[in-house]
Amino acid sequence: MPVIDVRELTRTFRSGGGLRRRARREVHAVRGVSFSVDRGELFGLLGPNGAGKTTTIKMLITLLLPTSGQAQVLGYDVVERPREVRQRIGYVFGGDRGLYERLSGLDNLRYFAELYAVPPREQRARIGELLELVGLSGREKERVEGYSRGMRQRLHIARGLLHRPEVLFLDEPSIGIDPVGARELRTTVRDLVDRGTTVLLTTHYMFEADELCDRIAVIADGRIVASGSPAELKQRVSSGGVLEVEVFGVPDGVLGAVQALAGARTVVVEERGQAQVLVVHADPGVELTQAVLGCLDGARVGKVVTREPTLEDAYVELVGSSS
Amino acid sequence: MRMIRLVVVTWWLQLKIRSRSAFDGILGLIWPIFFATTVFLMFRAGTQSAALVSAAVGASVMGVWSATSTAAGSALQSERFQGTLELMVGAPRPFPLLILPITLSMATVGAYSMAATLLWGQFVFGIDIVVRDPLAFLLAVLVTVVAIGVLGFLIAVSSVRYRASWALGNAFEMPVWLICGFLVPLSALPGWVRPISWVLAPTWGMSAIRAAAEGRSAWLDMALCLGLAALYGLIGTLLAGRIVDSARVHATLALT
Numbered sequence: 419m420p421v422i423d424v425r426e427l428t429r430t431f432r433s434g435g436g437l438r439r440r441a442r443r444e445v446h447a448v449r450g451v452s453f454s455v456d457r458g459e460l461f462g463l464l465g466p467n468g469a470g471k472t473t474t475i476k477m478l479i480t481l482l483l484p485t486s487g488q489a490q491v492l493g494y495d496v497v498e499r500p501r502e503v504r505q506r507i508g509y510v511f512g513g514d515r516g517l518y519e520r521l522s523g524l525d526n527l528r529y530f531a532e533l534y535a536v537p538p539r540e541q542r543a544r545i546g547e548l549l550e551l552v553g554l555s556g557r558e559k560e561r562v563e564g565y566s567r568g569m570r571q572r573l574h575i576a577r578g579l580l581h582r583p584e585v586l587f588l589d590e591p592s593i594g595i596d597p598v599g600a601r602e603l604r605t606t607v608r609d610l611v612d613r614g615t616t617v618l619l620t621t622h623y624m625f626e627a628d629e630l631c632d633r634i635a636v637i638a639d640g641r642i643v644a645s646g647s648p649a650e651l652k653q654r655v656s657s658g659g660v661l662e663v664e665v666f667g668v669p670d671g672v673l674g675a676v677q678a679l680a681g682a683r684t685v686v687v688e689e690r691g692q693a694q695v696l697v698v699h700a701d702p703g704v705e706l707t708q709a710v711l712g713c714l715d716g717a718r719v720g721k722v723v724t725r726e727p728t729l730e731d732a733y734v735e736l737v738g739s740s741s
Numbered sequence: 742m743r744m745i746r747l748v749v750v751t752w753w754l755q756l757k758i759r760s761r762s763a764f765d766g767i768l769g770l771i772w773p774i775f776f777a778t779t780v781f782l783m784f785r786a787g788t789q790s791a792a793l794v795s796a797a798v799g800a801s802v803m804g805v806w807s808a809t810s811t812a813a814g815s816a817l818q819s820e821r822f823q824g825t826l827e828l829m830v831g832a833p834r835p836f837p838l839l840i841l842p843i844t845l846s847m848a849t850v851g852a853y854s855m856a857a858t859l860l861w862g863q864f865v866f867g868i869d870i871v872v873r874d875p876l877a878f879l880l881a882v883l884v885t886v887v888a889i890g891v892l893g894f895l896i897a898v899s900s901v902r903y904r905a906s907w908a909l910g911n912a913f914e915m916p917v918w919l920i921c922g923f924l925v926p927l928s929a930l931p932g933w934v935r936p937i938s939w940v941l942a943p944t945w946g947m948s949a950i951r952a953a954a955e956g957r958s959a960w961l962d963m964a965l966c967l968g969l970a971a972l973y974g975l976i977g978t979l980l981a982g983r984i985v986d987s988a989r990v991h992a993t994l995a996l997t
Contacts, residue, residue, distance in 0.1 A: 431992055479831055480831060480989070481827050481830060481831055481989060481994055481995075482989055482992055482994075483986070483989045483990050501833055504831055504832065504833040505833040509831065511824070513824075515823055515824025515825075516823070516824040516825060516827075516828060517823070517824075517825070518754075518758055518823070518825065519823070520757075520758045520761040520762065521754065521757060521758060521761075525754055525757065528750070528754065529750075529751065529754045530828070530832075532746070532747050532750050532751055532834075533747075533751075533828070533829065533832035533834055533839065534832055534833060534834075535743075535832075535833055535834055538743075538746065561761075577828075581833075
């Protein structure tokens, strides 16, 4: 039986303003999403801003009621049995909010240990263990208002784990953290999964999803547009190679000329420092290097690289084709 | 036992949060003294010293009420603003037991204003406040502080559903001064107002404090005050579940 089982979940937000002539507005944030997550799996939910990731998570952690559809976590319906769900899950949202700034990190954990019903006899040891795990030992008596963003995020993780949840929901946990902190966070998440915790993760960072997730669902405009392992997603979307040509000043008309080449699927220009990079996605089995360089005749060309498509390439293509 | 521990620990930590802002601290020190000064200057114009003593006691409870009512309305708005309201609702513990310590901590901070007002009256305005039954007086103060905290809880619960209902506390602040007889005797109010006074626990708390100060029996007033506070607690607890569900439907737990 899946640990998280979501069937045709929808959520519509209705808003209105003004005392007279109340203007009603409806936003369909989630439109019939279905997926399941097995025990011990690290499942990723990827999508652009406003795609419905956070709304989906909030329904699963019982903070929002679905408009329709069903969702169960550990066999408990999130609408009918919210208390049972809350006892067994943990969640961490990215960003600065969700902590008491004027309290120390230790007092924050004490407070949430009470809220999450950690037995009093276990609290001290559990808090010490978690402070060690997230690398905040020695800083726990300082007020949170003096913590860096990375320290806050690590404190969030400790808070989310206080009551040893079987399922952990992480909503963009690495947002705003420096690369070293993000790497440490990934290691912590991977350790949790190795110890049997089921994790549902949303992130904007493709390399993070690629490195961590066993399976991924790409969500766009409230719908799941693709799902599978990172390797499957890369394979499914674009099995052709990607050519990147560094150019110092792309001449007029080159984009159109490259796009017109047989076997060129998409062409974009990215700004990278002083140079521009022409990124060409090719059809499977098509070699475009010479043809593209021919189109750039007369232009100053730098590095030329051919590579396999990344998860980010797949993501951009999936989200782009769904809109 | 674990529920009592939950309330005590969260009350203590909420009190810690409230006591750590220098700005709030200074305001908290000055505010009751302004109330007291205004009331003393108004009542000093009269000649009856008994009225001045009654006003001094009334002004001291005004501070407790003001500290709790205005703060209770905005307390959950600040929880919402700092992203902790969702964490409270998402916790497996009963939600009302997480809100109550917040408003009790406010009432506790407000209790300081009682002492400040009485001392200000004694030393600056020379009002000799004689408490004839100190034990009953202290008990009446404690009961009143708890009752005001629970009434604040009722106000706070409503702001879970409506983001703008933090203003409720401000709206109730001054009417309660009058309706509960903090400044003027209930007999001076229009007849139709009195039933409203009777259903407000601070009315009976105020009456108990005055009775204890004057050496009359305060026990019935205290019992009524506690009984009404218990009723507010029950109503708030029953409402909290429905209000949280409504907030989950209307997505008002977060700022956006």
